[in-house]
Amino acid sequence: MPxxxxxxxxxxxxxxxxxxxxxxxxxxxxxxxxxxxxxxxxTEAGNDLRTRPEPREWSVVELIGHxxxxxxxxxxxxxxxxAEEEPDLVPYDQDLWANRLxxxxxxxxxxxxxxxxxxxxxxxxxxxxxxxxxxxxxxHLERGPESFELTxxxxxxxxxxxxxxxxxxxxxxxxxxx
Numbered sequence: 725m726p727x728x729x730x731x732x733x734x735x736x737x738x739x740x741x742x743x744x745x746x747x748x749x750x751x752x753x754x755x756x757x758x759x760x761x762x763x764x765x766x767t768e769a770g771n772d773l774r775t776r777p778e779p780r781e782w783s784v785v786e787l788i789g790h791x792x793x794x795x796x797x798x799x800x801x802x803x804x805x806x807a808e809e810e811p812d813l814v815p816y817d818q819d820l821w822a823n824r825l826x827x828x829x830x831x832x833x834x835x836x837x838x839x840x841x842x843x844x845x846x847x848x849x850x851x852x853x854x855x856x857x858x859x860x861x862x863x864h865l866e867r868g869p870e871s872f873e874l875t876x877x878x879x880x881x882x883x884x885x886x887x888x889x890x891x892x893x894x895x896x897x898x899x900x901x902x
Contacts, residue, residue: 735867739874742881745888751873751880752850758883759840762788765890766832774828777893782822787890788835789826790818791883795842798879802849805862805872813864813875850876 746754766773769784776783782790797816804811850858858873870878 731866732868735864739867739870739878742878742885744881745884746877746881749880751877752847754880755843755876755883756847758791759836759843761883761887762791762836762839765887766836768891769894772894772897773832775897776828777896781893782889783828784890784894785828785830785832785835786822786826787886787893788832788839789830790822791886792835792839792842793818793821793825794879794882795839795846798875799842799846801862801870801875802846802872805860805870805875806849806853806857808862810869811862813862813870815864815866 765784766788773784776786793816801813804813853872858876859871861869861871862875864870
């Protein structure tokens with residue numbers, strides 16, 4: 725199915741925002757730090773872990789749930805790209821996933837255990853993949869062609885965007901108390 729010009733333009737802008745968050749950093753090194761970053765974020769959140777900055781915004785625990793969902797989806801995309809010839813990479817509706825699969829009462833330890841397992845497997849896959857295979861491409865149905873390497877870079881930027889979002893939300897929650 726061809727990607728519309730509007731969808732492609734929006735997708736490229738989204739890609740650029742994630743790549744900007746990563747900058748020139750090594751994506752595997754950035755991803756390897758994420759489990760510790762999430763644990764630090766949970767400590768920083770303290771009693772505000774489950775507080776939404778605004779009624780329609782995600783709490784820290786919901787953002788962590790979204791990060792886990794992104795890792796799960798990326799796991800499938802990585803393997804599809806490496807195993808198949810230019811597979812379709814199916815987008816997912818992050819809001820539906822968050823609303824139907826997560827809540828402010830999610831067990832943060834379960835989320836972290838799932839994330840740790842997926843991230844560890846994905847980083848091992850990256851390390852075991854020959855450089856030439858990192859250029860293999862899938863066709864994201866909203867953004868067009870994306871290589872394995874680009875997909876890894878995007879997820880590393882995604883991590884940073886949402887950790888920054890969580891910290892900004894915590895700052896707003898706390899500023900209303902003063």
